Amino acid sequence: MDLEYSPEYRDFRDEVRAFLDENKHQAPGPRGATPGQPPNSPKAWQQLLIEHGYAARTIPREYGGYGAEPDILKTRIIAEEFARARVPPGHSGDNRLVPTVLELGTEQQKQWLVPPSVRGEMSWCQGYSEPGSGSDLASLSTKAELDGDEWVINGQKIWTSGAQNADMMFCLVRTEPDAPKHNGISYLVFSMDTPGIDVRPLVTMTGDAFFNEVFFTDVRVPKDQIIGKRGEGWFVANTTLRYERGGLGDPNEAENRFNRIADIMQRETVGGERLIDNPIYRDRLLKLQGQILAMKFNGMRVLSHNIKGEEPGLPRWIVKLNGCELNHQMAGLAIDVLGELGLLYDGSPYLRDGGFWQARYMLDLGLIIGGGTAQIQKNMIGERALGLPKEPKVAEAGA
Amino acid sequence: MDFALGEEQRMLQDSIARYLESGCPLERVRDVAEAGDARADDVWQELTNLGVHGVLVGEDYGGVGLGLLEAALIAEALGAAVAPVPFAASAVMAPVALADAGSGEQKEAWLPRIAAGEAVIGIGVSEQIGRRETDGVRAENGRLNGKAMFVLDAAAADALLIASDDGALHLVDPSANGIERAKLKTIDRTRTVAEVVLSDAPAELLPGSADNREPLLRMIDAGRLMLAADTLGAAQTMADKAVAYAKERRQFNRVIGSFQAVKHMCAEMAAELEPCRSLVWYAAHAYVAIPEEGRLMACHAKAHLSEVGKFVARKSTEVHGGMGITDLLGLHYWFKRIGFNRQLLGAPELVREEAAQAQAWV
Numbered sequence: 001m002d003l004e005y006s007p008e009y010r011d012f013r014d015e016v017r018a019f020l021d022e023n024k025h026q027a028p029g030p031r032g033a034t035p036g037q038p039p040n041s042p043k044a045w046q047q048l049l050i051e052h053g054y055a056a057r058t059i060p061r062e063y064g065g066y067g068a069e070p071d072i073l074k075t076r077i078i079a080e081e082f083a084r085a086r087v088p089p090g091h092s093g094d095n096r097l098v099p100t101v102l103e104l105g106t107e108q109q110k111q112w113l114v115p116p117s118v119r120g121e122m123s124w125c126q127g128y129s130e131p132g133s134g135s136d137l138a139s140l141s142t143k144a145e146l147d148g149d150e151w152v153i154n155g156q157k158i159w160t161s162g163a164q165n166a167d168m169m170f171c172l173v174r175t176e177p178d179a180p181k182h183n184g185i186s187y188l189v190f191s192m193d194t195p196g197i198d199v200r201p202l203v204t205m206t207g208d209a210f211f212n213e214v215f216f217t218d219v220r221v222p223k224d225q226i227i228g229k230r231g232e233g234w235f236v237a238n239t240t241l242r243y244e245r246g247g248l249g250d251p252n253e254a255e256n257r258f259n260r261i262a263d264i265m266q267r268e269t270v271g272g273e274r275l276i277d278n279p280i281y282r283d284r285l286l287k288l289q290g291q292i293l294a295m296k297f298n299g300m301r302v303l304s305h306n307i308k309g310e311e312p313g314l315p316r317w318i319v320k321l322n323g324c325e326l327n328h329q330m331a332g333l334a335i336d337v338l339g340e341l342g343l344l345y346d347g348s349p350y351l352r353d354g355g356f357w358q359a360r361y362m363l364d365l366g367l368i369i370g371g372g373t374a375q376i377q378k379n380m381i382g383e384r385a386l387g388l389p390k391e392p393k394v395a396e397a398g399a
Numbered sequence: 400m401d402f403a404l405g406e407e408q409r410m411l412q413d414s415i416a417r418y419l420e421s422g423c424p425l426e427r428v429r430d431v432a433e434a435g436d437a438r439a440d441d442v443w444q445e446l447t448n449l450g451v452h453g454v455l456v457g458e459d460y461g462g463v464g465l466g467l468l469e470a471a472l473i474a475e476a477l478g479a480a481v482a483p484v485p486f487a488a489s490a491v492m493a494p495v496a497l498a499d500a501g502s503g504e505q506k507e508a509w510l511p512r513i514a515a516g517e518a519v520i521g522i523g524v525s526e527q528i529g530r531r532e533t534d535g536v537r538a539e540n541g542r543l544n545g546k547a548m549f550v551l552d553a554a555a556a557d558a559l560l561i562a563s564d565d566g567a568l569h570l571v572d573p574s575a576n577g578i579e580r581a582k583l584k585t586i587d588r589t590r591t592v593a594e595v596v597l598s599d600a601p602a603e604l605l606p607g608s609a610d611n612r613e614p615l616l617r618m619i620d621a622g623r624l625m626l627a628a629d630t631l632g633a634a635q636t637m638a639d640k641a642v643a644y645a646k647e648r649r650q651f652n653r654v655i656g657s658f659q660a661v662k663h664m665c666a667e668m669a670a671e672l673e674p675c676r677s678l679v680w681y682a683a684h685a686y687v688a689i690p691e692e693g694r695l696m697a698c699h700a701k702a703h704l705s706e707v708g709k710f711v712a713r714k715s716t717e718v719h720g721g722m723g724i725t726d727l728l729g730l731h732y733w734f735k736r737i738g739f740n741r742q743l744l745g746a747p748e749l750v751r752e753e754a755a756q757a758q759a760w761v
Contacts, residue, residue, distance in 0.1 A: 001408075001468060001684045002401045009400070073400060266760065276760050279752075286751040290678075290703035293696070297677035300402035307400070315677070318670040375659070381669055382662035386642050389657040 003300075005073075012074055016081040019052055027087045046090050046120045054078050055090020056118045059098065064115035072306050080252070093117030094124040097170050097189075100239045104228045113168075113189065125192070127157040127171030127214060128237065135376050137172075138181045138234060142216060144173035144188060146223065151175075151188060153196075153219040159370070163199045163212040166192050176231045187233035190221040206362045207346065249323020251292070251299035257327065257360075258292050261285065261334045264352065268338070275337045284333055288326065295322055314385045321377040324368045331361035404472070404680070411465075412472040415449055419480035425729050431483040432588030432732070437554035438484045443516060446484060453514025455494040460510035462494075467621060468683040471628035475679070478632030478740075481732045483589040485519050485552035487625035492551075493520035493560055495621045496568055500607030500614035505570065509558065521556030521573075523547035523595055524619060527566065528745045536597060538563035541604070543571065543597040549743065551622075553593035554582050561595065561602070566612035569602035577601070587739035589732065619744060620686060620694055623701035626740040628679050630708035631672070633733045633740075637715035638668040640730065644719050655718075664714045671707045678703060698754035702747040708737040 005013070028042045049055035050066055057075065059065020068074075082089040092098055094117055101113050116122035133140040142155025153173055163169070168191055176184035192199070196219035201209035228236040265276040265285060276282050298315050305312035334357040335342035344351045345358050368374050382388040404412075423442045431439045446452065454470050456462020470491050477486055494513060497506050512518035525548050526535050536545040547561050559571045559580075573580050577600035580593050608614045642665050645656030655661045682696035712734045716723035723730055741747065755761045 001403065001405065001680065003684070003688070005400050262760075276755075282755055282760065283748060283751055286702075286754050287706070289754070290699040290706075290751070291674075293681075293699055294674035294678040294703055297402065297681040298674040300681075301677045304400065304402040314669060314673050318673055321670050322674065375663070378663040378666035378670075379659065381666035382656070386665055386669060388642065388645060388662050388665060389654055391657055391659060392653060 009073055009077060013077050013081065016054065016078055017085075019054070020081060020085045020087055023048065024085055024087045029088055042088075043120045045088070046118075049090035050118065054082075056092045059092055059102070059114065059118055063102070063110055064118040065092070072303065076303065083252075083256075091118075091120070093122075096126060097124045100170075100187075100236060101227060103239055104236055108224075109189075109227065122168055123162070123166045125160050125163040125166035125169050125212075125214075127160055127169045129159040130156060131158050135373055137237075138185065140172055140174060140185065142171075142173050143177065144175050144186065144221075146175075147220075149223045150220045151223060151225075153188070153216045153221060155216050157214040157216075158202070158211075160199075160212045160214045161210055163192065163214050164201055164209075168192060169214070170227070172233050172237055175233075179231060182234045183231050185233035185237070186230050187227045187236040188221055189225050189227060190219070194219050194221065196220070204362070204366065206359055249295075249320045249327070251295040251319070251323060254292050254323060254326055254330070255296055257330050258289060260353065260356075261330060261337075262289075264334060265337055268352075270339065278337075281333075281337050284336075288330060288333060291322075291326055292330075295319075295326065314381070317377075317381050317385045320372065321374055321381070324364060325374070328361065328364040328368060331357050331364055335361055402677070402680070408469060408472060411469060412476055415446070415451065415473055415476040416479065418445060418449060419476060419482055423480050423482050425481075425732070428481050428483055428589060428732055429729065435588070436483070437591050439482070442482060443484050446482075447516030451486070452490045452516050455491060455498075456510045456514040457498070460506065460514060462510065462514035466683075467491075467624060467686045468680065470621075471624055471679055471683040474625040474628035475632035475635075478629035478736060479636045481589050481633065481636075481736050485521075485555060485590070487622055487629065488522035488552035489513065489519045489556070491625050492522045492524075492618045492622040496560060496605060496608070496614055496618040499617055500568060500605040500611070502606050505603070505605060509570075512557075518557040519552060519555050521550045521553035521559045521593070522618075522622065523550035523553075523559055523561040524615065524622075524744070525549040526564065527562050527615060527619070529749060530564075536561055536563045538565065538567060538569060538602065538604070541602060542577075543569060543600045543602045545597055547595045547597070549583065549592045550580075550595050551592055551743065552590065553580060553595070554591035559595060560605075561597070562615055565610075566608070566615045567610075568605040568608040568615060568618075570605065571595075571597070571600060571602050575601050585739060586735040589736055590739060592743075616694065620697035623697050623744050623750065624679070624683055624686065626744060627675075627682070627697075627700040627704035630704045630737050630740045631675055631679050633736045634668075634672055634675075634704075634708045634711040637711050637730065637733045637737075638665070638672055641665055641668065641715040641718035644722075648720070661718060664718055668711045668714050672711055675704055675707050695754055695757040698750045698757060701745065702750040702754065705741040705747040705750075709741060712737045 026040055026045060028040045028045050046055055053066040053068055056065035057068050058070045061067035093114060098114055098117055101109055128137060130140050130142060144151040144153045168189060170189050172185050173188055174184050175186040196217045198215040200213045202211040202213055203209045204211060266274060268275050302312045302315050338352055341350060341352055345355050383390055422445055427439055450463045451473055453462030454465050454473060458464045474486060494510060497509055509518060534546045534548050536543055536547050550559060556573060559573055561569050561571055563569060571578060577598045579596040582591060582593050585592060645661050645665055646654055648655050678700050682700040685692045685696045716730060716734060719730060722728045
């Protein structure tokens with residue numbers, strides 16, 4: 001048990017801090033913009049971060065990245081320091097698509113897709129879920145048929161985050177209708193400007209339309225815009241899902257939110273009494289603190305396994321399930337302690353924390369469902385981590 | 400940066416767990432519990448050989464001189480096996496208090512005997528956490544008067560370490576005049592607690608605890624961590640037994656673990672329990688290495704493990720169906736051990752209130 005950072009990493013942290021002190025005035029957004037001047041461009045900021053190795057850090061130089069050896073602890077230090085300085089972090093193109101192309105794409109595909117994605121000139125959306133294929137994603141039915149040198153796509157996707165603004169989509173389609181369901185899928189990439197694509201925003205309970213429905217009618221895509229082989233799209237997609245899942249339920253973010261609630265409860269008063277002086281509210285807060293600390297240290301344990309190249313096993317399997325649940329409960333507590341003020345929304349006067357908690361309460365419920373529902377997570381924990389048998393398959397033709 | 404057990408820590412825990420598997424099976428636990436014995440003497444002896452009782456005693460005094468994390472790993476192994484031997488009070492709380500606040504002679508008199516397995520010290524501090532009106536201990540002129548309840552590891556104790564109402568700690572010889580010790584029957588027959596009535600009983604103050612509550616509080620922190628670690632071990636055994644049973648028991652022509660209703664109970668136990676391991680490790684590490692966080696983390700470890708332990712104890716019993724509540728299966732030994740750890744040294748609501756105080760929230 002050693003919670004100290006070695007000199008190499010302490011120096012690295014100092015280096016990141018010095019860079020941020022010197023350059024954060026150039027960061028895009030209200031905080032970085034000079035009064036009277038247009039805000040700084042996110043692309044210029046991204047370029048500066050790549051040059052210093054704080055964005056696209058491990059992406060090879062020939063594909064527009066910084067080209068460092070993977071070092072999990074340095075990646076973590078960069079994230080921590082940017083969060084501490086409240087400066088927008090850089091990105092690595094798209095954390096689902098780019099690693100997948102680098103791992104499984106052809107040389108021509110890597111050159112085509114990775115550098116502009118890393119520069120922030122090519123943005124992505126993910127075409128996976130369908131109205132009839134949610135948890136059972138492999139049953140998807142959007143089909144692509146080869147016609148000469150082109151795929152012709154017909155069908156519908158749903159829950160497509162950011163589709164209204166994305167330049168490109170990576171998409172799962174059924175290309176081998178006679179094969180067993182997992183072996184009949186291919187992974188295509190194409191421009192959202194391709195004729196025949198219709199994006200319709202899907203308004204959720206928060207009032208925003210982050211998700212979309214995407215309809216395909218005879219959408220023609222060149223034959224070589226497939227990642228991996230025909231019929232191997234499920235394997236390719238699982239490469240991507242592995243990268244996506246890591247991000248949900250981050251324990252450090254949970255700790256930040258917890259501290260904000262503790263602040264509210266020490267600051268706000270009702271009837272002359274601070275919220276934290278109410279023993280029932282206080283006990284709810286403390287119960288959550290115990291759970292959040294346990295998940296924070298669990299995160300340190302996962303990180304230590306990853307640094308050593310070990311598979312963390314169970315400590316990793318539970319992160320999404322527990323982290324999303326805790327976030328939802330925290331937002332619920334914040335709303336409860338605020339009483340009637342907790343109802344306010346959407347720019348209302350008297351709003352606390354800019355309406356963050358009501359929005360999070362709804363968004364976090366979405367995240368309990370999205371990215372593999374809590375129930376699917378429990379199946380995975382039960383089957384993959386504990387070795388319990390799968391549910392016997394119902395005959396495919398059965399009612 | 401490495402948040403993991405070291406090789407030697409893993410070996411320590413493995414060696415104790417391996418011994419307990421063969422030397423302290425459920426039948427042995429049952430013998431001790433049914434006879435109402437204070438401890439399993441054979442298990443106690445072998446644990447002495449493994450260095451368990453001297454884990455926190457410095458090498459100068461014949462101990463192994465390890466830290467609280469190692470002690471927590473031992474407590475976890477003992478909880479996993481529901482081992483009927485004194486540990487939390489005698490091998491952890493007493494050495495911590497003696498090292499902190501004892502005189503040279505007191506250390507010399509007790510630490511070597513604790514390490515050698517020749518002496519057990521019971522701890523009476525319940526009144527410092529939740530005092531009932533009929534209880535409490537007053538110290539005057541080297542004498543104690545009053546009543547200490549739920550004195551831990553008391554039945555086989557050669558000495559008792561009792562806190563008086565002002566927070567000072569006193570060594571008491573249980574065979575002296577003016578002391579009556581009566582065992583209290585609890586649900587858990589694998590550890591002992593007693594009621595101790597003191598009538599002008601001779602007592603020896605630990606000098607460092609006069610007008611200084613810190614030794615008492617540090618000792619309670621250490622004790623809470625041990626109960627948390629014990630629950631971690633006991634709950635892990637219950638979860639493992641549930642998973643094993645779910646893989647083997649068949650109904651409706653299927654093993655019951657293939658039903659999602661059962662599978663999800665197992666997954667929930669795992670999801671709740673696994674982070675507890677990291678919390679216990681961190682809290683035990685912080686007790687020594689990050690003392691400013693020590694109290695807060697000990698409180699959270701005790702309270703959170705109490706909650707998760709209760710959840711796992713219930714769910715594991717349910718997965719076992721009707722067999723879960725039988726004496727034949729014996730799952731109840733773990734169920735009761737977890738219950739004991741929850742109530743002793745502060746139930747979770749009380750301990751969370753102390754966590755609030757540690758952060759100056761109240």
